[in-house]
Amino acid sequence: MSNQNKYRILFAGGGTGGHLFPAIAVAQKIREMKPEADILFVGTKSKIEGRVVPQMGFNFRSIWIKGFSRKFNVENLLFPIKLFVSIVQSLLISLKFKPIVSVGSGGYVSGPALWGAHMMGSQIVLLEQNSFPGKTTKLLEKYAKEIHLSFESSLKYFRNTEKCFVTGNPIRVNIKLTDKKIALNQYSLTEVKKTIAILGGSLGARSLNEAVVSSLSELLNNNVQIIWQAGNNYLGEFKKYESENVKVFGFIDDIGSIYSAADLIIARAGATTIAEITNLGLASMLVPSPNVAENHQYYNAKSLSEKNATILLEDKNLSEKFSSEVIRILNDEVILFSLRIESKKLGKSNAAELIAQRVISLAEVN
Numbered sequence: 001m002s003n004q005n006k007y008r009i010l011f012a013g014g015g016t017g018g019h020l021f022p023a024i025a026v027a028q029k030i031r032e033m034k035p036e037a038d039i040l041f042v043g044t045k046s047k048i049e050g051r052v053v054p055q056m057g058f059n060f061r062s063i064w065i066k067g068f069s070r071k072f073n074v075e076n077l078l079f080p081i082k083l084f085v086s087i088v089q090s091l092l093i094s095l096k097f098k099p100i101v102s103v104g105s106g107g108y109v110s111g112p113a114l115w116g117a118h119m120m121g122s123q124i125v126l127l128e129q130n131s132f133p134g135k136t137t138k139l140l141e142k143y144a145k146e147i148h149l150s151f152e153s154s155l156k157y158f159r160n161t162e163k164c165f166v167t168g169n170p171i172r173v174n175i176k177l178t179d180k181k182i183a184l185n186q187y188s189l190t191e192v193k194k195t196i197a198i199l200g201g202s203l204g205a206r207s208l209n210e211a212v213v214s215s216l217s218e219l220l221n222n223n224v225q226i227i228w229q230a231g232n233n234y235l236g237e238f239k240k241y242e243s244e245n246v247k248v249f250g251f252i253d254d255i256g257s258i259y260s261a262a263d264l265i266i267a268r269a270g271a272t273t274i275a276e277i278t279n280l281g282l283a284s285m286l287v288p289s290p291n292v293a294e295n296h297q298y299y300n301a302k303s304l305s306e307k308n309a310t311i312l313l314e315d316k317n318l319s320e321k322f323s324s325e326v327i328r329i330l331n332d333e334v335i336l337f338s339l340r341i342e343s344k345k346l347g348k349s350n351a352a353e354l355i356a357q358r359v360i361s362l363a364e365v366n
Contacts, residue, residue: 007037007363008098010122011058012113013105014049017201018270022127022352023105024056025170029356032173037360040097042090042113049109055253063089063112083112090116100363101125103355104140111136118143123362127355129169129271131303132296133157145362148355150271151303167355168348169275175256177280183260187247189225194330197227197262201289204231204250205268207315208287209238215323220245222327227258263336264329269301275351278309281344283336285311285325287318309342 011027014020023041030037043049045062053060063086090112094102102117104110105127118124124144128137131151141147141158149155150169158164181191189195196219200208209230212219219226225245230238235250242248252258259265259280267273269288277284286304288297298314305312313325329335 005038006100006366007034007360008040008100009037009359009363010040010042010094010097010099010102010113010117011105012042012102012110012117013107013127014043014109015047015107016203016270017048017052018129018272019105019107019110020049020052021172021272022129022170022275023103024052024058025172025352026103026105026127026355026359027058028056028173029170029352030359033356034360038097040093040099042093042109044109047109052253061093063093063109086112087116091119094120094122100366101359103127103359104136105129106134106136108136111139114140114143123366125355125359125362127170128154129275130154130296131271131299132294146358148351148358150275150351151300153299153303165358168351169271170352170355171272171275171279173352175259175276175280178256178260180260183257186257187227187261189227189245189247189261193223193225193245194263195225195227195261196264196266196326196330197229197258199229199258199265199267199273200231200234201268201270201273204229204234205287205289206234207318208266208268209234211318211322213238213241214319215326216241216246218323219326222330224326224330227252227261229258264326266326269297271300274300274304275348278304278343278347279349281340281347283329283339284343285313285329287313287315290315304343304346307342307346308338309346310339 011023013023027039041053041058041060064082094117099117099122102114102122103125104114126137126144126147129150131153147164148167152166155161228248229252232250239248265282265284269286286301288301301312304310
């Protein structure tokens with residue numbers, strides 16, 4: 001077998017940035033270590049992966065799967081058909097691509113794609129970003145050769161812990177801090193004021209957006225300027241608040257520039273966000289989403305706040321405490337400095353490299 005064929009690696013995962021970006025981080029590292037590797041992403045065309053994966057220069061194939069809604073809707077009636085079609089599509093993709101190792105980073109799309117790869121003899125590696133493992137990870141556990149976790153607290157949810165490694169959550173190679181002044185210039189903002197970045201995830205967060213609106217005049221009166229990622233779902237509704245000191249976006253691909261410009265990151269407590277802020281040592285206030293399975297964002301954020309590495313503000317307290325907490329933190333350089341130091345201590349900066357090395361090793365023993 002030629003070297004070129006040895007490293008055929010399939011990635012499956014998506015639906016949200018939290019599931020997609022760790023997979024991209026590992027794929028980027030593999031491409032650095034083994035430029036000859038043949039990498040293919042499988043995902044859903046209509047979700048974030050359909051847009052971002054080709055932008056990152058990776059091959060992409062889509063399947064027809066859609067998640068099962070917890071509330072009844074007509075789409076749920078189509079679920080068995082979509083699942084069947086996506087399994088057939090996954091088998092055909094793997095039959096043609098013949099992956100040696102397949103990496104799943106969560107989201108419903110990784111289920112059929114990895115099952116199809118497994119049926120074609122591929123080794124399976126799973127990435128679990130959250131403290132509480134997702135349904136797809138649990139379903140695929142028995143097929144996996146290795147499971148890479150972000151949190152020690154996840155171990156208790158797995159039957160076979162010998163497969164599990166607390167490696168950390170991989171972040172993309174292009175997320176780095178740059179000169180603050182240059183980053184602020186990118187957003188036409190000044191060094192004279194304190195800058196907050198509002199990050200509600202790739203889809204946005206209504207309660208976070210509404211807290212910004214209700215606090216806007218108070219924040220601006222306190223010399224605060226804002227980079228606001230409102231989410232693609234909400235851009236139309238909140239773009240009208242844009243001004244000289246408030247920059248509103250749907251989604252910002254160049255997240256490194258936001259991290260470089262901001263004195264304080266205010267975000268949901270998704271695992272990818274947590275991995276990025278700890279790797280870079282950023283001051284943050286985390287507002288866990290109450291709408292996620294098993295309340296995992298709360299436990300993600302709690303693991304940081306217990307070590308004084310973030311300020312945890314619960315969603316139910318947003319409207320009454322948001323502006324006062326933000327102003328309190330921004331006005332206290334000791335708090336900001338301490339948050340950065342404690343956050344940096346928790347960063348696992350080599351997670352992508354370690355997982356990439358494991359994937360390459362598994363490809364080489366085949």
